[in-house]
Amino acid sequence: MTIQPKPVYLDEKLDEVRQSGRLDYRSKALPTWCPGCGYFAMVESLTAVLNRMQLPHKDTVIVSGIGCASRFPFFISTYGIHTLHGRALPVATGIKMANDRLHVIVVGGDGDGFAIGGGHVPHAARRNVDITYLLFDNGVYGLTKGQTSPTSVLGFRTSTSPYENPDRPLNPLLMVLSHGASWVGQAYAGKPDHLTEMIAAAVAHRGFSYLNILSPCVTFDKTERTYSNLGLQVADLPANHDSTNVAMAMAAAMRTDHPLLGLYYKEDRPTLNENLDSLAAKAGAGTPAAGKKPVRAA
Amino acid sequence: MSPATTDHGGKGAMTATDIQIAICGSAGDGTIAAGNILRNALATAGYRVISFDVYPPEIRGFGKCISRLRITTEQAYSLKEKSDCLISLDDSHTIPHVGEVRDFGAVIFEAKPVAQVPEGGHITAHVRPGQIPYGFSIREISEQATSSNRSRNVVALAIMAGLFGLDKGPFRQTIDSTFGKKNKKVAEVNLDAFETGYAVGAATFKLDSVKFGPPGKSVRQGKVTILSGNAATVRGLLDAGIDCYFGYPITPATSIMERLAVEMPKRGKRLLQTEDEISAIAATVGAGYAGARAATATSGPGLALMMEMLGLGTIAEVPAVVLVSQRGGPSTGMPTKTEQSDLNAAVYGSHGDSPRIVIAPTNVEGCYRCAGKAFEMAEAYQTPVIVLLDLYLSNRYETVVLANEAPFNPDCNKRWRRTERDEVYRRFAASDDQISARAIPGDEGGMHVVTGLEHNELGRPNDTPEIHTAMSVKRHDKLKAALRHPDFTICKRFGDDGPIDVGLLGWGSTFGECLEAMFMARAEGIRCAAMKVVMLSPFPADPVAEFMDDCKAVLVPELNFQGQFARLVQAELARPVVPLAKVSCGPMRVEDIVEEIRRLAAQVHQPLAAE
Numbered sequence: 001m002t003i004q005p006k007p008v009y010l011d012e013k014l015d016e017v018r019q020s021g022r023l024d025y026r027s028k029a030l031p032t033w034c035p036g037c038g039y040f041a042m043v044e045s046l047t048a049v050l051n052r053m054q055l056p057h058k059d060t061v062i063v064s065g066i067g068c069a070s071r072f073p074f075f076i077s078t079y080g081i082h083t084l085h086g087r088a089l090p091v092a093t094g095i096k097m098a099n100d101r102l103h104v105i106v107v108g109g110d111g112d113g114f115a116i117g118g119g120h121v122p123h124a125a126r127r128n129v130d131i132t133y134l135l136f137d138n139g140v141y142g143l144t145k146g147q148t149s150p151t152s153v154l155g156f157r158t159s160t161s162p163y164e165n166p167d168r169p170l171n172p173l174l175m176v177l178s179h180g181a182s183w184v185g186q187a188y189a190g191k192p193d194h195l196t197e198m199i200a201a202a203v204a205h206r207g208f209s210y211l212n213i214l215s216p217c218v219t220f221d222k223t224e225r226t227y228s229n230l231g232l233q234v235a236d237l238p239a240n241h242d243s244t245n246v247a248m249a250m251a252a253a254m255r256t257d258h259p260l261l262g263l264y265y266k267e268d269r270p271t272l273n274e275n276l277d278s279l280a281a282k283a284g285a286g287t288p289a290a291g292k293k294p295v296r297a298a
Numbered sequence: 299m300s301p302a303t304t305d306h307g308g309k310g311a312m313t314a315t316d317i318q319i320a321i322c323g324s325a326g327d328g329t330i331a332a333g334n335i336l337r338n339a340l341a342t343a344g345y346r347v348i349s350f351d352v353y354p355p356e357i358r359g360f361g362k363c364i365s366r367l368r369i370t371t372e373q374a375y376s377l378k379e380k381s382d383c384l385i386s387l388d389d390s391h392t393i394p395h396v397g398e399v400r401d402f403g404a405v406i407f408e409a410k411p412v413a414q415v416p417e418g419g420h421i422t423a424h425v426r427p428g429q430i431p432y433g434f435s436i437r438e439i440s441e442q443a444t445s446s447n448r449s450r451n452v453v454a455l456a457i458m459a460g461l462f463g464l465d466k467g468p469f470r471q472t473i474d475s476t477f478g479k480k481n482k483k484v485a486e487v488n489l490d491a492f493e494t495g496y497a498v499g500a501a502t503f504k505l506d507s508v509k510f511g512p513p514g515k516s517v518r519q520g521k522v523t524i525l526s527g528n529a530a531t532v533r534g535l536l537d538a539g540i541d542c543y544f545g546y547p548i549t550p551a552t553s554i555m556e557r558l559a560v561e562m563p564k565r566g567k568r569l570l571q572t573e574d575e576i577s578a579i580a581a582t583v584g585a586g587y588a589g590a591r592a593a594t595a596t597s598g599p600g601l602a603l604m605m606e607m608l609g610l611g612t613i614a615e616v617p618a619v620v621l622v623s624q625r626g627g628p629s630t631g632m633p634t635k636t637e638q639s640d641l642n643a644a645v646y647g648s649h650g651d652s653p654r655i656v657i658a659p660t661n662v663e664g665c666y667r668c669a670g671k672a673f674e675m676a677e678a679y680q681t682p683v684i685v686l687l688d689l690y691l692s693n694r695y696e697t698v699v700l701a702n703e704a705p706f707n708p709d710c711n712k713r714w715r716r717t718e719r720d721e722v723y724r725r726f727a728a729s730d731d732q733i734s735a736r737a738i739p740g741d742e743g744g745m746h747v748v749t750g751l752e753h754n755e756l757g758r759p760n761d762t763p764e765i766h767t768a769m770s771v772k773r774h775d776k777l778k779a780a781l782r783h784p785d786f787t788i789c790k791r792f793g794d795d796g797p798i799d800v801g802l803l804g805w806g807s808t809f810g811e812c813l814e815a816m817f818m819a820r821a822e823g824i825r826c827a828a829m830k831v832v833m834l835s836p837f838p839a840d841p842v843a844e845f846m847d848d849c850k851a852v853l854v855p856e857l858n859f860q861g862q863f864a865r866l867v868q869a870e871l872a873r874p875v876v877p878l879a880k881v882s883c884g885p886m887r888v889e890d891i892v893e894e895i896r897r898l899a900a901q902v903h904q905p906l907a908a909e
Contacts, residue, residue: 027747029758061588061739066750073747074758079739080747081587083580084610090577094584094592095739097542097568102588102739123573276568283563 022051027077033068038189038215039136042107043075045196046134049203050078060103063092065117068143068217069109069136086117089124092131093272100273104131105203110151111141114170118150122179128207130271134199135172135210136189138217139225146220153224173253176210177246177265183209184249184264188234189216190227194261201263207271214259230259237262314371315345315511318378319458321365321451322395323387325354328451332387333365335472336455341524341697342468344513345369348810350377350694352884355549355634362391371514375661376810379889382508383462385454389421396421401428402507406458408450409433430506432461439494449491456492460499462510469496521700527665527691527807530698531595531621532557534669536565537704541590543569544581546600549633550689551623554595575600579607579620583682586617587748589711589738591673595621598640599630601647601684608682609648612773614748615726615734617676617683621669624688626883635883636690638806639858644684645835645866653774655679656835658686660809662696664832670706671786678710679780680733686834688857690885691807705785711736716743724755726769732776777836788838791845793820793827800898801849802828803842803875805863808856808886815855815891824899834863837870846873850902853878855891 017023025047033039050060060078064070066085073080083091092106113121113135124133140158141147147160151172156165177184183205187198195213202209214234216225237260242248249265270278319336323329330351337349348368354361368377380400386392386407399405407421417423425431434457440449452473459469473492477485525533531554535543543562545555555571562569572578578594585592596604601622611618624640626632644656655675659668665687672683714723714735725746727734734755737744746757752769754760781788793816800819804812809830819826829845831838846852852875854864861877868875878894880886 057745058740058742062747063584074749077745079745081584081614082747082749082751083583084606084750087576087580087607090572090580091584091587093570093577094542094544094581094586094590095588097570097581098585098588098590098592099740119573120577123577127570272570273568276563276570280563280566280568283560285564285566 020048020051022047025050025057025077027075029074031075032071034219036218037068038138038213038217039069039072041189041192041195042069042134042136042213042215043072045192045199046105047076048196049200050076052200053203055103055203059101060105061095063088063095063104063106065108065112066143067109067112067141069107070112072107086112086115086120088112089117089120089133093124093127093129096129096131097273097276103203106131106133108133108135109142109149110135110137110139110172111149114150114172114175121176125176125179125181125208125210127272128180128182128269130207130273132202132205132209133211134202134213136213136215137172138215138221139169140217140220142217142220156221156224158220169256171253171256172212173264174250177250177253181210181265182207182267182269184266185210186212186214186259186261186264188214188230188259188261190231191234191261198263205266207267207269233257234259234261236260237264314514315509316368316370316374316378317383317508317510318366318368318381319383319385320381320395320398321385321387321454322392323363323451324391325361325363327363327387328448329363329387330365332385332451332455333367335452335469335476336365337367337524337695338476339468339472340367340369340464342471343465345371346373346514346697347524348374348377348694348696350690350885353634364395369510371511375813376888377885379887383458383506385458386421387451387454389415389419393421393424396424396426396429399429402430404430404432404458404461404506404508406432406434406454406461408436410435410438412437432457432502434498439498440491443491443494444487446487449488452488452491453495456495457499457502460496461502461504462508463500464510466496521702522697523700524695524697525662525666526553526693526695527659527662527687528553528623528693529557530662530665531669531685531687531692532561533700534666534706535593535673536561537666538670538673538706539591539708540593540673541567542582542585542592543567544572544578544585544592544594545569546572546575546578546596548575548597548600550625550692551595551597551600551621551687553692554621554623575603576607579604579618582618582620583607583611583614583616586611586676587614587738589740591619591677593619593621593673595623597623597625597633598627598643601640601643605643605648608654609650609652610750611682612648612652612654613750613752615680615736615773616748617673617680619669619672619676619683619685621672621685621687623692624686626881632883634689636688636807636885637857637881638688638808639860639862639881640686641805641834641858641862641866642860644686651770651774653777654681654835655683655777655780655833656686657683657833658806659691659832660804660806660830662691662694663698663700665691666698666700667705667786668832670704671783674707674710675780675783678712678733678783679776680736681777686806688807694807713737714741714744722756725757726753726755726772728755728768728772731779732772733779781833781836781838788833789829789831789841791827791829792816794825795827797848797850798825798827799850799902800824800826800895801845801852802826802891802895803831803845803852803854803863803867804828805831805834805856811886811888811891812855814888815895818888818892819895819899822896824895826895826899831863834866837866839870842867843871843873846871851876851898853891853894853898855880855886855894857881857886
């Protein structure tokens with residue numbers, strides 16, 4: 001943790017938060033996570049981004065699956081749908097296909113996204129569905145009280161791997177890059193300002209944006225992805241990183257010993273809805289498939 | 299759906315046409331293609347046609363293909379037991395079917411096989427006394443007319459048309475539009491083949507008793523057209539204004555998606571081939587949540603994968619339409635054989651108490667209506683709706699009369715509108731009909747979260763006994779209104795009024811056979827009636843019980859082993875029925891139903907004579 005240059009007083013901070021307007025994007029429900037959970041940073045960052053971009057509440061939908069992270073929609077004051085374990089991406093695809101005007105943000109954890117829901121990630125990525133996927137990667141199943149996840153490190157001990165986790169962890173960044181995600185980045189819950197910038201860029205991207213957010217589980221992981229360990233491990237992407245070069249992005253994604261933060265890859269290509277609309281034009285449809293999508297404020 | 303009359307005393311006047319033609323060959327002989335031409339030509343000529351093809355699951359190979367068509371002037375409800383004419387394009391496959399030709403019916407076959415035929419291998423050795431054999435040099439005629447033997451199927455068809463004196467015009471028109479699409483030359487070659495074959499047939503001395511009368515006149519207003527069950531389903535979806543479709547290929551539902559893939563982009567609508575059936579239903583629920591009319595189609599294996607998401611649709615009260623074309627099961631089962639064994643899965647499937655609406659059309663016109671009405675119901679009652687088809691219904695063709703105006707309501711939503719600035723929106727608010735006004739994303743002031751967790755009126759997670767009880771009541775009670783859904787037949791009685799000896803309770807594709815069996819039983823003097831049940835969930839207990847009150851015995855014919863519908867009726871009404879459950883890998887035999895009716899009629903008349 002960095003040392004604050006000058007003291008921050010609670011009342012001043014509260015005033016600042018109230019005046020910022022980002023509490024408008026918080027629902028009346030209080031987050032149910034454990035004190036110290038990295039997910040609090042996500043709520044703060046996302047509400048700050050929604051506020052900064054002034055996305056209309058009525059046109060924003062938060063979609064989630066099942067898990068600690070998936071409780072997220074309840075804490076935001078936009079539309080939300082809390083779906084099934086692993087199925088947030090296809091539900092979000094349906095929502096986006098039904099209405100272009102909606103800003104669709106999917107939130108979920110590593111178990112939800114890469115174990116039970118892993119089959120959907122490649123297809124949302126390759127189709128370039130115009131949604132933002134915020135993946136809260138803490139390497140453990142928290143809601144079911146501490147079991148091994150597909151991103152748990154080798155040797156990790158949990159209630160379902162009491163001796164040690166024998167399975168190599170999956171590399172989410174490498175996976176989405178290889179399946180054609182058009183925006184890929186990584187952030188860390190312990191660096192909230194950077195996280196906010198990354199979420200803002202991900203939401204502003206036109207196409208499928210994937211943000212991997214490293215986050216400690218303070219309750220069920222006391223040894224691996226702790227604030228102290230992650231804080232020492234993470235580093236920024238090198239200054240010469242070329243975010244239009246997918247091979248370079250993949251090489252950076254392989255640096256799992258020192259996770260690199262920043263924008264890995266960005267590509268501008270037609271979204272699923274745009275592709276479907278050009279099909280419709282080829283088939284001779286008189287009008288575009290749905291309402292015109294408004295240009296997003298960055 | 300079917301004509302509203304109940305006085306089906308006989309099958310029309312004696313001069314009316316009622317002819318069944320079967321074409322049999324090996325995969326690659328053009329058997330199904332010949333059936334398609336015959337079907338479209340006769341429908342164009344103004345006859346009513348029901349046809350159903352049987353083919354192997356392999357695309358190429360030596361499997362048996364049979365195309366059967368029943369051509370009538372009055373509405374018919376199923377294929378007949380006996381065919382009036384059999385055309386053989388491959389003797390080895392056709393020989394086992396010679397027995398289905400009636401006395402003085404015609405058997406048309408190749409008289410000059412290209413190779414030595416082993417003893418008993420030629421069809422002439424199997425034609426029975428009373429059947430009229432017609433041997434033609436089909437291959438030679440094809441080669442003379444087109445310098446190729448590839449038009450054998452058209453030649454055989456043409457010979458039959460000439461023999462029976464059918465009008466050439468509709469055939470020429472059909473051949474031209476069938477082959478002309480690919481290549482004008484191919485159309486010309488086949489027209490030549492047709493003319494040559496027709497002349498041969500017309501010049502043949504006719505010994506059989508197959509007589510075509512003039513085609514009947516359509517009595518109802520509307521567009522007369524010939525459609526398969528799946529094609530009618532697609533029309534229904536389109537006419538009801540489908541916005542989004544999500545699907546994964548699976549026999550026998552695939553052709554629904556294939557047709558929509560052509561039609562939806564033309565209308566500026568969106569279709570997506572998803573990575574599996576789980577994502578297909580997930581996206582359907584997502585689009586439904588966002589206010590679209592969204593649907594997916596599948597078969598039994600896909601339905602099994604969709605179960606968890608159907609439960610989300612139930613608890614989150616999201617409209618979704620799922621068309622399920624059943625095939626033989628369990629597991630991969632028999633992909634190209636018809637069966638009605640997914641009733642339990644459709645009605646009872648998914649975990650927890652997860653009620654939904656299930657409707658099952660009984661004929662091709664019903665497919666159209668049910669597909670369109672499913673959207674209305676899904677919206678009006680905020681629930682998933684399953685439309686249960688099966689392979690026999692999906693793939694069979696019938697002439698249908700469609701209304702000129704689409705008979706569907708384009709918007710059945712009970713929408714929420716904010717009236718006061720600070721009004722708190724209660725997504726699951728209690729109301730008299732248990733249906734809460736719905737806000738959808740994009741609606742001002744209606745922000746809320748829906749969830750698969752049990753929740754209170756606001757949609758917030760809540761697992762108290764009071765809330766879970768109230769919400770369970772809400773989810774079940776609201777569906778009862780579907781039994782009174784406007785302009786929709788949930789069940790209907792045919793045949794004798796008043797007290798009857800044997801009543802038939804039928805559902806799905808088998809109901810056509812039930813009706814035919816009822817006509818035959820009544821012709822034998824048995825007091826008989828049949829009720830089709832279109833809505834399987836919620837169950838129309840009152841009208842079915844009323845019907846059963848009139849019946850001394852109730853027979854439930856269906857194509858599954860367990861007697862799934864019979865069990866449903868018994869569970870709902872606690873009354874005995876007699877199941878007639880068959881897994882015969884094909885449509886139910888009318889004769890099997892009639893036999894059972896006779897047995898039951900004898901029993902009810904001599905209740906004390908039974909041992």
